[in-house]
Amino acid sequence: MSYYGFMDADRIPEHPDAQTITLQQVLEALVDPVRRSIVTQLCDAPIDIKCGAFDLPVSKSTATHHFRILREAGLIRQYYLGTSRMNALRSDEIDEIFPGLLDAIVSADRESARKGGVLPKAASAAG
């Protein structure tokens, strides 16, 4: 059985049903600038993005923690494609529950990044 082009059901992490997504969890997820950056990058990308391909100013293990918070809040859907853990924004589902919320936060985040933002640059992170 080929590794590529198939999703491995056994390794797909659990996701909350759309009906159980709460505003509190969504805001707790998006109050963090790194997690907001992940969501904004997903929103701006034409395709799903694998965990290692995001531009983030944190270590791999810290990023993994942030992906988990986003997944548990219902903001992203994660799945495997071969050995890569892919990330998809659950924008349609979120928009159905909280109309306009994700768009407004992502737009505000883009505007903030344009003005200088709150995220340090990945390249200059201390070892």
Added chain:
Amino acid sequence: MSYYGFMDADRIPEHPDAQTITLQQVLEALVDPVRRSIVTQLCDAPIDIKCGAFDLPVSKSTATHHFRILREAGLIRQYYLGTSRMNALRSDEIDEIFPGLLDAIVSADRESARKGGVLPKAASAAG
């Protein structure tokens, strides 16, 4: 000089200029359910509300802390009317900086409250 109908300039707390309001501070303010409730109550009220008139499940001193966070984030404008500290939502200013953000969060908060919400009832708060 009459106490009523005039604002006492000496007692008006400091407020950030609209230009310095950041998404980070706005989200940190609105991630707290009590502060979201204050903002939603202000949004739903036809007039400004004095601090003591909000329906909140916290003590007066805790509420004062929450009002300060909201004021420092640029979400509310506080002023005195006689002996009452009044609160006004800076919705027009916020909407100019982050279009749709406040509306989306307030709408989502109303929808969450309708479903049961995250706030305990004020009446049943332990002493």
